[in-house]
Amino acid sequence: CRCRALLSRPARRLRARRGLAAGPEMHFGFQTVTEEERREKIYQVFESVAKKYDVMNDSMTLGIHRVWKDILMHKMNPSPGTLLLDVAGGTGDIAFRFINYVRSVRERQLQRKLKHHQNLSWQEIFESYQKDKFNSLGDSQAVVCDINREMLKVGKQKAQHLGYSEGLSWVLGNAEELPFDNDKFDVYTIAFGIRNVTRIDLALQEAYRVLKPGGRFLCLEFSHVSNPLLSRLYDLYSFQVIPVLGEVIAGDWKSYQYLVESIRRFPPQEELKTMIEDAGFFKVDYENLNFGIVAIHSGFKL
Amino acid sequence: IRCQHYPPVRALQASAALRRASDEHKKEPLTSSSQQHFDSPPAGHQPEQEPQGPRPSYTGQGGQESEDYESEEQLQHRILTAALEFVPEHGWTAEAIAEGAKTLGLSVAAAGMFHSDGSELILHFVSECNTKLSDLLEKEQRLVQLGEAEKKPIDEFLRHAVEARLRMLIPYIEKWPQALSVLLLPRNIPSSLNLLTSMIDDIWHYAGDQSTDFNWYTRRAVLTGIYNTTELVMMQDSSPDFEDTWRFLENRVADAMTMSNTASQVQSTGEAVVQGLMGAAVTVSS
Numbered sequence A: 001c002r003c004r005a006l007l008s009r010p011a012r013r014l015r016a017r018r019g020l021a022a023g024p025e026m027h028f029g030f031q032t033v034t035e036e037e038r039r040e041k042i043y044q045v046f047e048s049v050a051k052k053y054d055v056m057n058d059s060m061t062l063g064i065h066r067v068w069k070d071i072l073m074h075k076m077n078p079s080p081g082t083l084l085l086d087v088a089g090g091t092g093d094i095a096f097r098f099i100n101y102v103r104s105v106r107e108r109q110l111q112r113k114l115k116h117h118q119n120l121s122w123q124e125i126f127e128s129y130q131k132d133k134f135n136s137l138g139d140s141q142a143v144v145c146d147i148n149r150e151m152l153k154v155g156k157q158k159a160q161h162l163g164y165s166e167g168l169s170w171v172l173g174n175a176e177e178l179p180f181d182n183d184k185f186d187v188y189t190i191a192f193g194i195r196n197v198t199r200i201d202l203a204l205q206e207a208y209r210v211l212k213p214g215g216r217f218l219c220l221e222f223s224h225v226s227n228p229l230l231s232r233l234y235d236l237y238s239f240q241v242i243p244v245l246g247e248v249i250a251g252d253w254k255s256y257q258y259l260v261e262s263i264r265r266f267p268p269q270e271e272l273k274t275m276i277e278d279a280g281f282f283k284v285d286y287e288n289l290n291f292g293i294v295a296i297h298s299g300f301k302l
Numbered sequence B: 001i002r003c004q005h006y007p008p009v010r011a012l013q014a015s016a017a018l019r020r021a022s023d024e025h026k027k028e029p030l031t032s033s034s035q036q037h038f039d040s041p042p043a044g045h046q047p048e049q050e051p052q053g054p055r056p057s058y059t060g061q062g063g064q065e066s067e068d069y070e071s072e073e074q075l076q077h078r079i080l081t082a083a084l085e086f087v088p089e090h091g092w093t094a095e096a097i098a099e100g101a102k103t104l105g106l107s108v109a110a111a112g113m114f115h116s117d118g119s120e121l122i123l124h125f126v127s128e129c130n131t132k133l134s135d136l137l138e139k140e141q142r143l144v145q146l147g148e149a150e151k152k153p154i155d156e157f158l159r160h161a162v163e164a165r166l167r168m169l170i171p172y173i174e175k176w177p178q179a180l181s182v183l184l185l186p187r188n189i190p191s192s193l194n195l196l197t198s199m200i201d202d203i204w205h206y207a208g209d210q211s212t213d214f215n216w217y218t219r220r221a222v223l224t225g226i227y228n229t230t231e232l233v234m235m236q237d238s239s240p241d242f243e244d245t246w247r248f249l250e251n252r253v254a255d256a257m258t259m260s261n262t263a264s265q266v267q268s269t270g271e272a273v274v275q276g277l278m279g280a281a282v283t284v285s286s
Helices: A002-017 A035-060 A064-076 A093-119 A122-132 A149-162 A200-210 A228-250 A253-265 A269-278 B002-023 B027-033 B042-052 B072-084 B094-103 B108-113 B119-145 B154-167 B170-183 B189-207 B216-235 B240-285
Strands: A025-028 A031-034 A083-087 A141-146 A168-172 A185-191 A211-222 A282-289 A294-300
Touching: A025 A035, A025 A253, A031 A035, A035 A064, A035 A149, A035 A228, A035 A253, A064 A093, A064 A185, A064 A211, A064 A282, A064 A294, A064 B108, A083 A093, A083 A200, A093 A141, A093 A149, A093 A185, A141 A149, A149 A168, A185 A200, A185 B108, A200 A211, A200 A269, A211 A269, A211 B108, A228 A253, A269 A282, A269 A294, A294 B108, B072 B094, B072 B108, B072 B119, B094 B108, B119 B154, B119 B170, B119 B189, B154 B189, B154 B216, B154 B240, B170 B216, B189 B216, B216 B240
Parallel strands: A083 A141, A083 A185, A141 A168, A185 A211
Antiparallel strands: A025 A031, A211 A294, A282 A294
């Protein structure tokens, strides 16, 4: 099979070099490495792709990743006043969308209030503004947390460039051990990040810990395509086109090889659903996008 | 790190208990399967907890076991009931549900458990109203049985039942048209139709055996027609205390009664005619 041919070359080189016996065996793409090695390698992957991350996303998914992220935001349907934690949020795509969404909901809210007040005098309307602490975000906040300094840097630059000033915070942190207190956030999202977490169960437990009771866990991630025809086309595209794009656009074949392999190694929808339930979440459900190329898992802390 | 181990274990217990309960059947096995962990029944706990404002966490440390064993459905019911208070302001929307969740001490994100068009909230409300109506009719029936009240004639009974049920809409009357349109969405029609027909059947059940002129289907159809048309009239009624609506209702019920009389008259006339013909035939033949 095509996959094995790709796998054989890098794996042999790696095992020969490392004589360490640190930690249990894990997968890094199609290679087998120890836990420590995996974390290190993934850090290096993202360090090298950080600057070209968004460009590569657009070219690999033909821009469809934007639609996926929009769908995630619609599913979340946040109301003003929501506190969002976006883990592995690196370049801030989810956080920016969150700010936009909440801002438009808030505008509609204020418009509706105004309609109600149409029979009041100008004076009373003005006074009600003072009372309401007229803020365009309605006290919503998004915290972007990422383990990789480079990705956060790119994200902060993007925020400045796009003109996002309020409602955003950037924190360096590890999904397996978040630097936040218990019961803090309304929504926890991890978009295309959980695949890179070494101990998914720990990340899920941390997600459970930092969420408020009633809080929601949302995970957007590449998943398994069950349709056989589509699956073959998808494999073809993944293994033939994406690494080439990686080399041409970002000058980094290996990182994108890792990306494609890590997608294949990630647990399928049902298995991830079980893992989320094991962490303590209720009403766990998933929605396939594009026949399973991507799936959104959702759970509640009840 | 101490905290990290604690929640998952307890959560597993809760989710396992819930899964066991949902595999069997809803409420009874839930309480029996959690008997070993219970200190006190939830009914005793909750009235004390709720007035205190923000609820203790569901994974709370120490002594909060009873909340973990409330099923997801019961929690959803409580959120929806709490959300009703916000409907006049926000309409039948996810926002009202979010506000309701907030009053229970839950995050606003809990509204994500429900559809964003408020379908579940409306269906929950309708179901609650129907239950209230049943309880009311049951109580009145008991009074009649004990001899403390007069049994109403059928038309008055129907008028009273429909009026009582429609009066429950009054606090939400401004946003009710929106609710009606949501109930007509194809997705919701099975449930809303179900609720409607069971309410109508309930009313006829408590009306007793006075109406033997109609058969079962006709009775259902007639009362459903009366109820739906009166509801629509109520939406557009601006008279004080909806007097116009109740007058409309009175007329519709009277029509229905007349129709039944007419029907029985037609039937007896028909029988008389047939008998006459038979007699004539016998006379002619002999």
